[in-house]
Amino acid sequence: MNKTSKKTTQRLQRLEAEITKHLTTGLIPFWHARARDAKHGGYRVRFDEQGNATPLKEKYVNTQARLVWWFSNLCRQQPKVKGSAALARGGAEFLLTHFWDPKHGGWYWKTKPNGNRSDTGKIVYGESFAIYAMAEYTLGTGDKRGVETASRTFDLLQKFAADTRYGGYYENLCRDWLPEEPGFSGGDRKGLDTHMHLMESFTTLYEASRAPLHRRKLMEVVDLICAHMIDTRRGCGLNQFDLAWNPIPAIAVKRTWNAERFGERPAQPTETTSYGHNLELVWLMHRALAIADADPKPYEPLLRKLVDNALKYGVDWTFGGIYRDGLRKGGALVLEKEFWQHAEALVGFLDAYEAFHDPRCLDAFECLWDFISTHMIIVGVGEWRTLLDRQGKPLDANIGNDWKVSYHSGRSMCECQARLRRLMKRA
Numbered sequence: 001m002n003k004t005s006k007k008t009t010q011r012l013q014r015l016e017a018e019i020t021k022h023l024t025t026g027l028i029p030f031w032h033a034r035a036r037d038a039k040h041g042g043y044r045v046r047f048d049e050q051g052n053a054t055p056l057k058e059k060y061v062n063t064q065a066r067l068v069w070w071f072s073n074l075c076r077q078q079p080k081v082k083g084s085a086a087l088a089r090g091g092a093e094f095l096l097t098h099f100w101d102p103k104h105g106g107w108y109w110k111t112k113p114n115g116n117r118s119d120t121g122k123i124v125y126g127e128s129f130a131i132y133a134m135a136e137y138t139l140g141t142g143d144k145r146g147v148e149t150a151s152r153t154f155d156l157l158q159k160f161a162a163d164t165r166y167g168g169y170y171e172n173l174c175r176d177w178l179p180e181e182p183g184f185s186g187g188d189r190k191g192l193d194t195h196m197h198l199m200e201s202f203t204t205l206y207e208a209s210r211a212p213l214h215r216r217k218l219m220e221v222v223d224l225i226c227a228h229m230i231d232t233r234r235g236c237g238l239n240q241f242d243l244a245w246n247p248i249p250a251i252a253v254k255r256t257w258n259a260e261r262f263g264e265r266p267a268q269p270t271e272t273t274s275y276g277h278n279l280e281l282v283w284l285m286h287r288a289l290a291i292a293d294a295d296p297k298p299y300e301p302l303l304r305k306l307v308d309n310a311l312k313y314g315v316d317w318t319f320g321g322i323y324r325d326g327l328r329k330g331g332a333l334v335l336e337k338e339f340w341q342h343a344e345a346l347v348g349f350l351d352a353y354e355a356f357h358d359p360r361c362l363d364a365f366e367c368l369w370d371f372i373s374t375h376m377i378i379v380g381v382g383e384w385r386t387l388l389d390r391q392g393k394p395l396d397a398n399i400g401n402d403w404k405v406s407y408h409s410g411r412s413m414c415e416c417q418a419r420l421r422r423l424m425k426r427a
Contacts, residue, residue, distance in 0.1 A: 276341025279348025
């Protein structure tokens, strides 16, 4: 082993030790101690900067499902951690009892804290996380109800949400699966975000079921994203489309993170891209291809372009971290630092380093991790602040809200730990 490889190995060892420490002494204990809603069932998700629970007005299917996924995944990835299966089971029972629609099938978008219905819409983004969670629930706990219900949800999407003319899926539907109205209700729009998460959920569903139809529909979504949802010349993801896949200026569609954060005001029509989203797409697609046992070579040039664009425009090499949004034509636009982009970009850069052997990707990974560990993680509490300014000053210091749980931060640490350990073995 030469001097350079020794130095790299030591670097990988240090990063793995730091991430493992944060995972095992921060994130896992935080959610194991706080997530369970002892009064109503399901999970609590809102926490202030000190880790204290704050009042919860509603429960969202995507957030409840993400925690079912988290505890189920810990059963597989961190089997020595006690209590994960019971926490996963409690969340799955709450979903099955209160979110599943016994009349029309599928999952309600929101309930009251006690499980009473409050928004019965069938939002495909939320349906996808229910598939993701329930498939992982079977993989983690062995309870077959998970993959059975995930498969039923998948079948409902094929029947009611699949666009048989243009491909892909209608994303915003009413309780009876009829499309929502055009405009801010999103009945006339498709987006990269929802389809990326369908790819993610179909991956885990196929992993659990090994049904050929699940694999075929997974690969359809993979190819659809590559064909329609990426600016292949610049190497960045597009945002929103009409039903025929023509890119259109993005708006804050009802029942999305951006809509709730900005009060459902239209976004600026500037054509932007999310560096964190693009890097999340890279590693999720690599995982989809691996689970599907598909040849990754035809996809690698496009995935490499997404990585190169983020390296060039997204990383803040001066203050650390990754910018929230940039212009599709190049150049950062929103210089704030948000939790989820950092979590996904960490995995994306490390995944790219493993796949492409580009040392810049490891440099970027370390640049992000240093910013996160210095500014985003709250030492002694264990979770990440939501939003910071460019230099790391908190803009939203809360560490749990209706949309933010351990799905991004915790999954990132598990994925990074696994990749760093593989890289160390090969060094």
